Amino acid sequence: MQFRSLKDIIRLCEERSLTxxxxxxxxxxxxxxxxxxxxIRQMTDYYHIMxxxxxxxxxxxxxSRSGLTGGDARRVYNYLNNGETASGSDATRAMSYAxxxxxxxxxxxxxIATPTAGSCGIIPGVFVSTQERxxxxxxxxxxxxxAAGAIGYVIANNSxxxxxxxxxxxxxxxxxxxxxxxxxxxxxxxxxxAMHAVGLALKNTLGLICDPVAGLVEIPCxxxxxxxxxxxxxxxxxxxxxxxxxxxxxxxxDVMLQxxxxxxxxxxxxxxxxxxxxxxxxxxxxxxxxxxxxxxx
Amino acid sequence: MRFKNVFNIxxxxxxxxxxxxxxxxxxxxxxxxxxLGVCPEHADxxxxxxxxxxxxxxGTDLALVGGLLDYSPDDPRLPDAAEEADQLxxxxxxxxxxxxxxxxxxxxxxxxxxxxxxELAGASIGGGNIEIHEMNxxxxxxxxxYPTLAVEHQDSKGVLADITRTxxxxxxxxxxxxxxxxxxxxxxxxIIELDSAPVQQVLDRIxxxxxxxxxxxxxxx
Numbered sequence: 110m111q112f113r114s115l116k117d118i119i120r121l122c123e124e125r126s127l128t129x130x131x132x133x134x135x136x137x138x139x140x141x142x143x144x145x146x147x148x149i150r151q152m153t154d155y156y157h158i159m160x161x162x163x164x165x166x167x168x169x170x171x172x173s174r175s176g177l178t179g180g181d182a183r184r185v186y187n188y189l190n191n192g193e194t195a196s197g198s199d200a201t202r203a204m205s206y207a208x209x210x211x212x213x214x215x216x217x218x219x220x221i222a223t224p225t226a227g228s229c230g231i232i233p234g235v236f237v238s239t240q241e242r243x244x245x246x247x248x249x250x251x252x253x254x255x256a257a258g259a260i261g262y263v264i265a266n267n268s269x270x271x272x273x274x275x276x277x278x279x280x281x282x283x284x285x286x287x288x289x290x291x292x293x294x295x296x297x298x299x300x301x302x303a304m305h306a307v308g309l310a311l312k313n314t315l316g317l318i319c320d321p322v323a324g325l326v327e328i329p330c331x332x333x334x335x336x337x338x339x340x341x342x343x344x345x346x347x348x349x350x351x352x353x354x355x356x357x358x359x360x361x362x363d364v365m366l367q368x369x370x371x372x373x374x375x376x377x378x379x380x381x382x383x384x385x386x387x388x389x390x391x392x393x394x395x396x397x398x399x400x401x402x403x404x405x406x
Numbered sequence: 407m408r409f410k411n412v413f414n415i416x417x418x419x420x421x422x423x424x425x426x427x428x429x430x431x432x433x434x435x436x437x438x439x440x441x442l443g444v445c446p447e448h449a450d451x452x453x454x455x456x457x458x459x460x461x462x463x464x465g466t467d468l469a470l471v472g473g474l475l476d477y478s479p480d481d482p483r484l485p486d487a488a489e490e491a492d493q494l495x496x497x498x499x500x501x502x503x504x505x506x507x508x509x510x511x512x513x514x515x516x517x518x519x520x521x522x523x524x525e526l527a528g529a530s531i532g533g534g535n536i537e538i539h540e541m542n543x544x545x546x547x548x549x550x551x552y553p554t555l556a557v558e559h560q561d562s563k564g565v566l567a568d569i570t571r572t573x574x575x576x577x578x579x580x581x582x583x584x585x586x587x588x589x590x591x592x593x594x595x596x597i598i599e600l601d602s603a604p605v606q607q608v609l610d611r612i613x614x615x616x617x618x619x620x621x622x623x624x625x626x627x
Contacts, residue, residue: 110407123461133412137412144430148412151413151417154419155416155417162469163578165623214422218421218422219417220422221417222416222417224415224533225424225425226425227424229425232416248501255416257411258412259412260415260416261416262409262412265414265533269532270415271426271531271532273455273456273509273532274510274531274532278570323463324460324461324464325463325464326422357484370483370524374455374510377456378510379455381459397463
């Protein structure tokens with residue numbers, strides 16, 4: 110890839126008069142030697158899988174393998190259809206769709222890691238809900254995924270997208286930044302505005318620990334995906350309104366790595382700290398352990 | 407760059423619930439199985455760090471076993487991998503590792519089928535991506551993102567030239583490679599990440615080269 114930083118992306122887009130998405134497609138073709146048609150076809154397949162997961166999560170009763178979670182996406186979806194919501198119907202819809210995909214994931218259903226499975230709800234939640242709202246085509250949404258991918262590529266290589274390495278900020282935080290930047294581009298903002306959205310979003314999740322109860326990608330991961338979708342929309346709006354990230358977004362990405370490295374291992378996906386070690390978190394863990402032993406596996 | 411293209415970020419398509427603990431684990435298991443070359447009769451799996459702490463909650467064990475059965479991370483049979491392995495008569499021993507390990511999600515897999523053995527150690531680095539650290543006792547770094555040719559040979563002048571010439575004659579381009587040896591003129595191993603997968607004929611040609619003992623391909627796509 111010709112870019113290593115978010116600043117590189119802005120520069121290349123300006124030099125070549127490209128959108129972030131177009132730049133990503135061109136660079137992907139160059140890097141892999143796979144044709145443009147094939148690259149777009151694979152992303153289109155992925156978008157369809159995301160839509161399937163949204164649909165499944167809001168229409169079927171998904172229960173996780175552990176039995177701990179499920180049904181929240183439908184709860185929010187029904188609430189949305191029954192009247193006035195506090196955050197507005199667009200944000201609530203994005204939230205219910207994001208919860209839906211995360212619940213499908215927890216029930217060992219098929220999802221697309223964006224960038225990880227723990228954060229797989231945010232991008233589909235934001236994308237599918239804004240597509241419905243603005244009447245966008247699948248083709249446009251697929252390009253939006255390339256824009257999100259370009260942002261994620263920089264974050265992953267300069268910081269981290271693994272909760273075990275960098276905490277939840279690396280997973281849910283990265284997904285929010287990716288979705289926010291992509292929405293700015295889908296709404297015809299400039300690459301520079303898109304990158305401000307990334308920085309604004311990431312600042313809000315800096316320091317977020319990865320503390321799954323019993324080590325499962327359920328509590329608090331699913332709820333964080335729902336709330337993350339709303340944050341992505343909010344960060345996109347801030348940037349589209351002209352708000353800038355005072356700390357350049359590449360510096361925010363760098364500091365995310367430093368913050369992640371200085372997190373104790375208790376707060377990096379080991380389930381040895383945070384919510385996992387609250388009295389209730391421990392009780393749930395113990396109950397699951399007992400149940401597992403009784404099942405003999 | 408640890409992550410090389412857009413589908414490392416958007417993707418993979420996978421069965422949940424965790425890209426690092428489920429999809430990455432499946433790919434590590436699959437890499438080990440392909441290094442062995444056949445379905446193993448016995449597997450020793452040693453988990454480190456977060457893998458050891460949370461494997462059962464994420465289905466890491468099922469994913470690793472699915473990988474040993476050569477399943478891809480989006481194979482819908484993954485949740486039932488343990489039953490399938492059992493039916494095939496595969497025995498699996500899981501242990502928690504101690505001592506140092508280079509990454510929070512690290513696993514060492516030792517496989518056996520008759521006289522044949524294979525050992526692979528590697529990390530799941532996020533988003534379903536993996537990093538191979540060791541193969542059969544050699545320090546070799548691989549990403550599993552490309553068809554990977556693994557060649558065991560003797561450390562001797564011209565071996566690598568012979569291998570790379572064979573690849574070049576077969577129109578195969580080398581992306582990345584890594585070499586390690588146990589001692590001068592002793593056992594050595596080379597891994598070569600290629601832009602496209604070599605056919606069996608190419609493997610046969612490489613195995614027939616002087617000083618080469620074995621050649622296999624690890625192809626996770």
